Amino acid sequence: MKxxxxxxxxxxxxxxxxxIVLADMESKLSNHWSKNQINKEFVIRYFxxxxxxxxxxxxxxxxxxxDEFLLSFSSLLKDKGYTQGEIGWKVDLNRVQMxxxxxxxxxxxxxxxxxxxxxxxxxxxxxxxxxxxxxxxxYNHGLISGVSKTKYAxxxxxxxxxxxxxxxxxxxxxxxxxxxPFKLLGIVESYSGKEDITWRMxxxxxxxxxxxxFPTPGYNMEVGKLVKAGDDIIVYLKTTPPNKDSNQxxxxxxxxxxxxxxxxxxxxxxxxxxxxxxxx
Numbered sequence: 634m635k636x637x638x639x640x641x642x643x644x645x646x647x648x649x650x651x652x653i654v655l656a657d658m659e660s661k662l663s664n665h666w667s668k669n670q671i672n673k674e675f676v677i678r679y680f681x682x683x684x685x686x687x688x689x690x691x692x693x694x695x696x697x698x699x700d701e702f703l704l705s706f707s708s709l710l711k712d713k714g715y716t717q718g719e720i721g722w723k724v725d726l727n728r729v730q731m732x733x734x735x736x737x738x739x740x741x742x743x744x745x746x747x748x749x750x751x752x753x754x755x756x757x758x759x760x761x762x763x764x765x766x767x768x769x770x771x772y773n774h775g776l777i778s779g780v781s782k783t784k785y786a787x788x789x790x791x792x793x794x795x796x797x798x799x800x801x802x803x804x805x806x807x808x809x810x811x812x813x814p815f816k817l818l819g820i821v822e823s824y825s826g827k828e829d830i831t832w833r834m835x836x837x838x839x840x841x842x843x844x845x846x847f848p849t850p851g852y853n854m855e856v857g858k859l860v861k862a863g864d865d866i867i868v869y870l871k872t873t874p875p876n877k878d879s880n881q882x883x884x885x886x887x888x889x890x891x892x893x894x895x896x897x898x899x900x901x902x903x904x905x906x907x908x909x910x911x912x913x
Contacts, residue, residue, distance in 0.1 A: 657687055657688055658673060658676075658688045658691060661688070661691060661692065661693060662693055665693045665694070665794060666794070667693055667794040667797070667798055670798050670801070671693075671794065671797050671798060671801075672801060675797065675800075675801055675804070676688075676691070676797060678708075679705045679708050679709055679800065679804075680701075680705055680793075680797060682701060682704075683793065691793065692793060693792060693793055693794035694792050694793070694794070695792065695793050696725040696726070696790045696791070696792065696793070697725070697726050697791060697792075697793050697796050698721070698722075698723055698724065698725060698726060699721035699722050699723075699724050699725070699726045699730060700720065700721035700722060700723050701721075701726075702721065702726045702730075702731065702734070702791075702796060703717070703719050703720065703721040703734065704721075705796075705800060706734065706735065706738075706800065706803075707719075709800055709803065709804055709807070710738075710807075713804070713807040713808070713811055713862075714811065714860065714861070714862030715738075715742055715807075715862070717738065719734065725790045725791075726790065726791045726796070727787065727788050727789060727790055727791060728785065728786055728787050728788070728789050728790075728791050728795070729757075729760060729764050729768070729785075729787035729788065730791075731791045731795070731796060731799065732764070732767045732768045732771055732777055732787075733763065733764045733767040733768075735767070735771065735776075735799070735800075735803060736766070736767025736768065736770050736771050737763060737767055739770075739771075739803070739806075740766075740767075740770060743900045743901065744806065744807065744810055745770060745771075745774050745776075745806075746770075747766065747770055748766075748769050748770040748772075748773040748774070750769065750773045751769065752768060752769050752772050752773070752779075752785070753779070753782060753783050754768070754772075754779055754783060754784060754785040755783050755784065756783075756784050756785055756786065756787065757785050757787055760787060764787070768785060768787075774806075775802075776799070776802050776803065776806065777799060810861055811860050811861050811862070812858060812859070812860060813858075813859040813860070813861060813866070813894060813898050813899055814894070814895070814898055815841075815856065815859055815892045815893060815894045816892060816893040816894075817855075817856070817890070817891075817892055817893075818840070818891040818892060818893050819890070819891050820854070820855075820888060820889065820890040820891070821888075821889050822850065822886060822887070822888055822889075823886070823887050823889070824884060824885070824886060824887070825887065826844055826846075826887035826889065827844065827846075827887075828844055828845055828846055828887075829842075829843075829844050830842070830843050830844075830868060830906045830907070830908060832904060832906060834896070834902070837895065837896045837897070838893050838894065838895060838896065839893070839894045839895075839896055839899055839904070840891060840892075840893055841868070841891065841892050841893075841894060841906060842889060842890070842891045843856070843868055843870070843889070843890050843891075843892075843908070844887055844888070844889045845870065845872075845887070845888055845908075846885055846886070846887050846888075847872075847885070847886045847887075847888065848883070848885060848886075849875065849881040849882060849883060849884065849886060850875070850881055850882060850884070850886045851874070851875025851876075851879060851881045852872055852873065852874055852875060852886070852888065853872065853873045854870055854871070854872045854888040854890060855870070855871050855872075855890070856868060856869070856870060856871070856890060856892055857869040857870060857871040859892075859894065860909070861899075861900075864905055865905050865906075865907050866899065866904055866905065866906050866907070867906075867907055867908075867909040868906055868907070868908055868909060869909040870908070870909075
């Protein structure tokens, strides 16, 4: 009886504690514009320094350090298959730094293309060419906005809410970019060949051919997914072996599968296709 009572008390304490943590964050967002935009799991994963001690440091209107922002951005990039080597200073991040750090990295990785369009912001004329380009590119891709229709406020300190919502948008973009849609064109089986991945361009399409060997006939092979990871495009295969009770010739067999990808979904060449883990 005592053990059962103790268990109930501990469970009640844990539930009440989690409710307090959730309520604490909710209360800080209650009257803020980002209330329905900030994902709590995203904050816990990529902004642990704000989430620790029951979100003690979390303040949607508060500032964030350049070094902390780069830590969060680097963690996000790493999760999505990219690398980030910059180290920031322990100074408050401003809005032009936020845009330039992310903008130039996404352009460098060909995640987004340079925008030749102008912005409506009248207060960015004094910025460097690189900074203006980052802001214009992010703005025209719908990833950032100004503080008003005509002002960006480049030197205003970025708030925690702005930074979190901004990186959530970048995360969604990288997720969309990572999984490349494709169309199956065909698959053939033969008893000669070699394992390889080749590609060729056909107007606005990229045709990718994958050949893999198997110890016997009867294997089924398909492309599970295409994932962009930094400079590489990883081809993940799904294979299933023949039925254990089936009689198969003990001869090496080659499966060749061809898929088609829209150039706009994969970016400009050169391409480096590699074979990822095979899912059985």
